[in-house]
Amino acid sequence: MTTTRIRQSPAVPAVLVGGGTALGLLLGLFGPGLARGLTALIERTPFPVHGLVEQLGQIDQVWSLPVLGGAGLLGGIFLAVAAAGEAPRLEVARDHLEHRQEDRETWVERSETAVAFRDRKDLVLLGSDGALRARLDVTDLPWSTVRTALTGDGWPLRDADPxxxxxxxxxxxxxxxxxxxxxxxxxxxxxxxxxxxxxxxxxxxxxxxxxxxxxxxxxxxxxxxxxxxxxxxxxxxxxxxxx
Structure with missing residues (x-):
């Protein structure tokens, strides 16, 4: 019996790491100059300059790029690891499906499922009487892959809630x-x-x-x-x- 295993798209951690690094580099490139300009504007007012803004304006670009770029990279890696840990995993077979997310595991028998459909972020499974069999988070899973796996194994997937x-x-x-x-x-x-x-x-x-x-x-x-x-x-x- 074949089982389709569906995971978070590899693009998600790549985007988080790349986005964090890019943001850090942009701050390193333009942050000190913007901070100095902001400091000059605030000094003309009765308000005090925030210490963090003043310190950022004093950083030389030779240091701001690697420091802030590295901080952005580390932040992106942290977010990617956290997202991977929270992302659901779905295994679809002809006679059952299994959903795992963090410390939860859910098993649903095909024989007990009369209707399946997507409700926003969730895959909803109903029994023959319309009772809720399971509501499974599929937010971070590619829906086209989920749909293909379900229809390919004969699950009663519908476009909407009957x-x-x-x-x-x-x-x-x-x-x-x-x-x-x-x-x-x-x-x-x-x-x-x-x-x-x-x-x-x-x-x-x-x-x-x-x-x-x-x-x-x-x-x-x-x-x-x-x-x-x-x-x-x-x-x-x-x-x-x-x-």
């Missing part, structure tokens, strides 16, 4: 949700920048038969068809795949 019309804007206290679900949705809204907290809330909501997404800085929700609200929003019931 349940798009079922979503409604969520408001705290809106009828149709239990107090536990409202609490999870509040957590999802408040922790939207915390990936780990967002994943936990999504898993708990999926266990309760609620699918959530973000549009225009608001949460939108839909109830899985045939799944009635209950007082039990225990995330242990979710068919999670993180391990």
């Amino acid at each position: 349940y798009d019309a079922d979503f409604q804007p969520w408001a705290d206290g809106r009828p149709g949700f239990t107090p536990e679900e409202h609490a999870l949705l509040r957590e999802r809204r408040e922790e939207r920048k915390d990936k780990a907290a967002r994943r936990r809330a999504d898993a708990a909501l999926a266990a309760a038969g609620v699918v959530v997404r973000e549009r225009d800085d608001r949460l939108q929700v839909r109830r899985v068809r045939g799944h009635r609200p209950s007082g039990d929003a225990n995330p242990e019931g979710a068919r999670g795949a993180d391990r």
Whole structure:
């Protein structure tokens, strides 16, 4: 059985390293002169000259180019290493796919997936009842490669969410949700920048038969068809795949 392994494009670290170095060289080339000009302007005002600006203006270009260029190179390398460490990795096979990112690993069976589509930065996988099977970050992966791998192995990839019309804007206290679900949705809204907290809330909501997404800085929700609200929003019931 063949497996397609998809990684971050090599162009990403190259751009970060090259961009950092170029920025450092530009600062080394023009920075001292600009700092001296800025110092001259500030000295005509009652405001004091910032020490960093004054020090930069005193650096000779013979030193500013290698020093700032080297600093830019090191900064670019640091960013490239950090980006590589945070970038997702995806393996696609005919019977399953595996997603890895930082310390998380997610396994999804093809037999449990009825619909797959891209939702902004994520690859979303749904079950036959429309319930959320997995939401996988593919931000830094070349989507054309992901698409080719999925379609080539027979995954049910669509261009859009077939349940798009079922979503409604969520408001705290809106009828149709239990107090536990409202609490999870509040957590999802408040922790939207915390990936780990967002994943936990999504898993708990999926266990309760609620699918959530973000549009225009608001949460939108839909109830899985045939799944009635209950007082039990225990995330242990979710068919999670993180391990």
